[in-house]
Amino acid sequence: MVSIKLWNFLRGYVIIKVEGLAIEKFLNLVMVNEVYIWDVERKNYTTLTAKVSTKAFKEVLQYAKKTGCRVFIVSKKGLPFAVFRLRKRKGIVLGFLLSVLLVYLFSTFIWEIDIKTVNGLKEEEVAKKLSEMGLKSGVSKFKIDINKLEKEFLLNNEEVAWIGINVRGTKAFVKVVGKTKPQKVLSKEEPCNIIAKRDGIIYKMTVLEGEAVKKVGDTVKTGDILISGIIEKPGLDTMFVHADGEVLARTWYEISVEEELKRTRWVKTGEKIVATKIIIGSNTITFTPRKIEFEKFEKEEKNLIPYEAPFKIVKEVYYEVKPEVETVPIEEAKEKGRKKALEELEKVVSPGGKVVNKKEKYEVIDGRILRVTVMAEVLEDIGVKEKISYTGGEGKKID
């Protein structure tokens, strides 16, 4: 059916109105002569509308005359007539073609660059560098070679581990992953001591290289040398080595955290004002039923146009709020304070440290503040490598 309709449209047809008394006779005559006529509709006793192809129209006219009917053309439909009409209005055709061409042309440019970075790279910097290399908004898609650009970008930027550029439509999606810098480790050949980074009592010592200065059970202070990289033996030259080893020690921590027992909560009073904003570029038009005279309010924003459009319609609801002081249940405050303190503890203990013993103390100050004190005994590696700055010239370096 669709194909027939399309064919008729392409060839062009006329909608005719036939008036007369012997309409059935007319139809039979048309039919017998194998003229295709369709969508025949009886309007009333003497009139009928039908569709007939342009070519067959003359024939139909003939049969109408024979049966004493009159034929009127209601309208001309189809491609040939449309083309004929458009021939008189060249401006429209030209404009249409021009707009198609423009849409195509503009879609071959990159208009927007969306940059996402991972590992602390600055988006603005990446954008700047990319634009220096040719990828900026307004550049033709054919002019840039993405593979080459990616490679060059990686070569020129040491701190970048990976870059991915994806052009979708007129938008370029750039993803940049920065390198995670490894911690500065003293090179294995550098002579060093291992010193204590924290006070504590040595629990276990494993010396891999160098000479142990302290032994298990010793109390050490921050900065004390634990394993020395200078080896002095009677009868031998002083040697400088890269001391290595693990020094597990018992350390103690005391962390205090304060928790408010009274807190203010903002409660909605029920009063609200709804404002509508239309944002076009940097211009904003705001419609509000009245001035927002609330002393304190909570704002709720909702974008009414979910997709990205050049303009935005934002609905803002302002709720009036008033403060309400409430007492925090002591148990809740305790739990919260304890959690916070433990988090703090985790931050200061060196990685791998194990909490062996833990004590908590709670005290209320002025009925307003709860102080949570966590005392912890930790087993951790307190050794840290420190370069030896040797002044004497007698030392011999070991390779």
Add this chain to the structure above:
Amino acid sequence: MKQSLKDELINAIDFPKDALLNLPKITLIGKTHLTVENHRGIVEYLPERVRINSTVGIIRVIGENMVINSIMTEVITITGEIKSVEIVV
């Protein structure tokens, strides 16, 4: 029966009867489409009543807002709300 021999013969060879006996083939699709093949012309056409001539008599179609979709020498297609199809001899 005058044609009994012919009828029997046709029954025996199991041939489509509409082609051999010049009978109309009336097809009704749902209650909206009606096609009549092998007809003998339109007798009457009104939006609520269509009468089509055929070898077995006049086929009367009663309905509402009926439109002749296409008419050709062999086939007539009618669309609209069809209520009844009768053959009036």
